[in-house]
Amino acid sequence: MKKRLRENGLSLVLLVITILVLGGQLVVGWYNFNDELSDFGRPPIPFSAYLTSGHCIEAVFENWESEFLQMGLYVVLTISLYQKGSAESKKLDESEEVDREPNPNRPGAPWPVRRGGWVLKLYKNSLSIAFFSLFALSFVFHALGGMKEYNTEQILKGKNEVLTFWQFLGTNELWFQSLQNWQSEFLSVLSMVVLSVFLRQKGSSQSKPVDAPDSETGEE
Numbered sequence: 001m002k003k004r005l006r007e008n009g010l011s012l013v014l015l016v017i018t019i020l021v022l023g024g025q026l027v028v029g030w031y032n033f034n035d036e037l038s039d040f041g042r043p044p045i046p047f048s049a050y051l052t053s054g055h056c057i058e059a060v061f062e063n064w065e066s067e068f069l070q071m072g073l074y075v076v077l078t079i080s081l082y083q084k085g086s087a088e089s090k091k092l093d094e095s096e097e098v099d100r101e102p103n104p105n106r107p108g109a110p111w112p113v114r115r116g117g118w119v120l121k122l123y124k125n126s127l128s129i130a131f132f133s134l135f136a137l138s139f140v141f142h143a144l145g146g147m148k149e150y151n152t153e154q155i156l157k158g159k160n161e162v163l164t165f166w167q168f169l170g171t172n173e174l175w176f177q178s179l180q181n182w183q184s185e186f187l188s189v190l191s192m193v194v195l196s197v198f199l200r201q202k203g204s205s206q207s208k209p210v211d212a213p214d215s216e217t218g219e220e
Helices: 002-007 009-039 054-080 111-115 117-124 126-156 172-198
Strands: none
Touching (some): 002 009, 009 054, 054 126, 111 117
16 A cells, blocks of 8 residues: 555645645535525525536536646647756756657557557547647537526526527627636746746756756756
8 A cells, every 4th residue: 555655646635735735625616506406595505516516517617628728739839849957857968768659569558559559549649639628628528517507697696697508609798707717727837837947846847956057948
């Protein structure tokens, strides 16, 4: 057990943090939504009902959407773009392990590499495909939750106007929510790329060695 915890410590800690923060968001969001209902003279809803409300679905997936988009684009952009001196970039003047063709005879090679053909071609791009698929799925749920929340607000205000999913896709509200999250995610990635040129964090795989010159590109 101790060995497994050490081998998977990073993912386990991040998973626990994610669950705790998400749980906190759901509870606070539930109270916030019930406060809004109270303002309109409506009774509060139980937590189980809140989990399927537009307020909850929209809040969760509009953030997930931006995370998966920035990670997918970042994975793709780092294939051919460089940043001199950044620990987040491939080296400028030498080939790296990630660029070589996969060897099916390498010990421990994944099954798709040994299988070859279209399976290998798909596997070569599986990381970006996964991120973009998760982005698309999150965007759909964001829009569905946003539509549901918008229609709920209209009902609470005594209005008869309700929107379909396709109508909500064309609203300023959806794209304002998406764009404000997207820009913050790309800013955070930009900060990581640029700050790692000049700043260091001893022991982190995302930093160059402390004594490395600013011009040195890559993590090693």
